[in-house]
Amino acid sequence: METGLYIVATPIGNLGDMSSRAVEVLSGVDLIAAEDTRHSQRLLQHYSIDNPLMAYHDHSDQRAQQRIESTLAQGGSVALISDAGTPLISDPGYRLVRDMQSMGYAVRPVPGPSAVIAALSVCGLPTDSFRFEGFLPAKAGTRANQLQDLQSEHATLVFYEAPHRIVATLAAMSEVFGPDREVVLAREITKTFETVRRGTLEQLLTFVANDANQQKGEIVLVVAGKPRGEVELDEATQRLLRRLAQELPAKKASAIVADCTGLKKKDLYNYLLSVKGD
Known part of the structure; x- marks a missing residue:
């Protein structure tokens, strides 16, 4: 040797x-x-x-x-x-x-x-560009902040997650990315009780929350990136939208910001849906 x-x-x-x-x-x-x-x-x-x-x-x-x-x-x-x-x-x-x-x-x-590559190979999501994030923070606030930083990422996102946090993590992802974002749960890869399941974040959250067996073992989450056709909002516009949405319905908040900025009301409304899960 x-x-x-x-x-x-x-x-x-x-x-x-x-x-x-x-x-x-x-x-x-x-x-x-x-x-x-x-x-x-x-x-x-x-x-x-x-x-x-x-x-x-x-x-x-x-x-x-x-x-x-x-x-x-x-x-x-x-x-x-x-x-x-x-x-x-x-x-x-x-x-x-x-x-x-x-x-x-x-x-x-x-x-x-490699669990990352194995999960990507069976996820049915684009793999020409992906971003591996490892484990998300255990604390809810810090986890939400990190997910918010990834909200506009176009590449497919790959995470490891501990079984006792999987429900909370899927809930946080649904809140930040929007309930309709696609995700794949790859659990116990290559083992006897292997699970590979794709759906929306809302669907996967319901599936995992209602099946205790899916809250065990080694877990990889593969999340679709943000579609490239979606509008990109600057931070000031995002903050203004979120603040108005605390006081007004999402459609009304979107209409006001559209009137002030010239942006399309539909794009602003879709952004609010993605961050609020309205």
């Missing part, structure tokens, strides 16, 4: 997705750095891999990285794996990669499963 740090993708559920190269690399390296050694030990045992194993995650101290550096300095090889999927995709490790590259060591990818 050549000296270097190997970034090895592992299955996200189905062990049959482990590549032969991944098994070969993990069997041949001098040290395996895993996000959770207890979780990864089961995978390694399945493939009869008993190489030295250590923990490496966001809370690891300097000694963990020093052990990796020492192995490479002695001409050895190290593999980095996460709990599942491709390391560094919403996982720890980018600082390690940067540091090892800065020291002149080769960093080699061993590609394979």
Whole structure:
């Protein structure tokens, strides 16, 4: 095995997705750095891999990285794996990669499963341009603010979400993006109880809220971007519309702003519907 740090993708559920190269690399390296050694030990045992194993995650101290550096300095090889999927995709490790590259060591990818790419491949939404946002903030206010920043994004949006927050997140998305925005729920991908379901945010919120089984496991949400034909409103116009809509019906608020700005009343009204879910 050549000296270097190997970034090895592992299955996200189905062990049959482990590549032969991944098994070969993990069997041949001098040290395996895993996000959770207890979780990864089961995978390694399945493939009869008993190489030295250590923990490496966001809370690891300097000694963990020093052990990796020492192995490479002695001409050895190290593999980095996460709990599942491709390391560094919403996982720890980018600082390690940067540091090892800065020291002149080769960093080699061993590609394979990724929940993001798997969800995109079956979502039935445009994938020529997408934006991966990872996990949204847990606090409702901060989450709403981040979604508001994404409200006008044209690219398809991809999120991870924890099962205990999925209902709240779909509700927040419906409020900000509008209940008619398309979304795909990809849950437990490659596992026994896999779910891939597309609908509007309103439909998916009802589906998930009424089925406790859909509030379990690993979840990816793929949300359609804002249609490019929709009008773009500047921040001042958006603020004025939202403020008037607090005091007046949406149609009346839209008519007043249209009269003042020359913008089309229909476009202003559609904007209010998308942010209020009226």
